[in-house]
Amino acid sequence: MHELSITRSMLDLALAETKSHGAKRISRIRLLLGEGGSVVPDSVRFYFDLMKKDTAAAEAELEFTTVPVRIRCPKCGKEWGTSPKGLSPDGGCPQNPFEGMCACNAGGEVISGQELVIESIDVD
Numbered sequence: 003m004h005e006l007s008i009t010r011s012m013l014d015l016a017l018a019e020t021k022s023h024g025a026k027r028i029s030r031i032r033l034l035l036g037e038g039g040s041v042v043p044d045s046v047r048f049y050f051d052l053m054k055k056d057t058a059a060a061e062a063e064l065e066f067t068t069v070p071v072r073i074r075c076p077k078c079g080k081e082w083g084t085s086p087k088g089l090s091p092d093g094g095c096p097q098n099p100f101e102g103m104c105a106c107n108a109g110g111e112v113i114s115g116q117e118l119v120i121e122s123i124d125v126d
C-alpha cells in the first residue's frame with residue numbers, strides 16, 4: 003500500500019520541522035486529506051502508530067480534515083469542485099456536464115484535493 007511511504011515522508015517531515023524549531027515532543031499533527039486521492043486515513047493511522055515509537059511523535063495524535071477536489075480550467079480560469087459522489091454544484095463550468103472536463107475542452111488541472119498535506123503540528 004502506498005500509505006506506507008506517504009506516512010513515512012509525512013512523519014519525517016514532521017520530525018524535521020519539530021527539530022528545527024527546537025521542540026522535543028509532538029502532541030498533534032493536523033493533516034489535510036484530499037477527497038480525490040486514494041489515501042485511506044485508517045491506513046495512515048495504522049502505519050503512523052507503528053513508526054512513531056521512539057520518536058518525538060511517540061505520543062502524537064493524527065487529526066484529518068478532508069479537502070474537496072478543486073479543478074481549474076487552464077483556458078478560462080474557472081474552478082469547480084468534484085467529490086467521489088460526482089460533480090458538486092459550487093461554481094462548476096455550468097455548460098459542462100462531464101466530470102473533470104471544462105466546456106473549453108482544454109482539460110482541467112487539479113489545484114487541490116489530491117494529496118496528504120501537513121496543515122499544522124502541535125509541539126511541546
Ligand SMILES: [Zn+2]
Pocket residue numbers: 075076077078079080095104105106107
Ligand atoms: Zn473553461
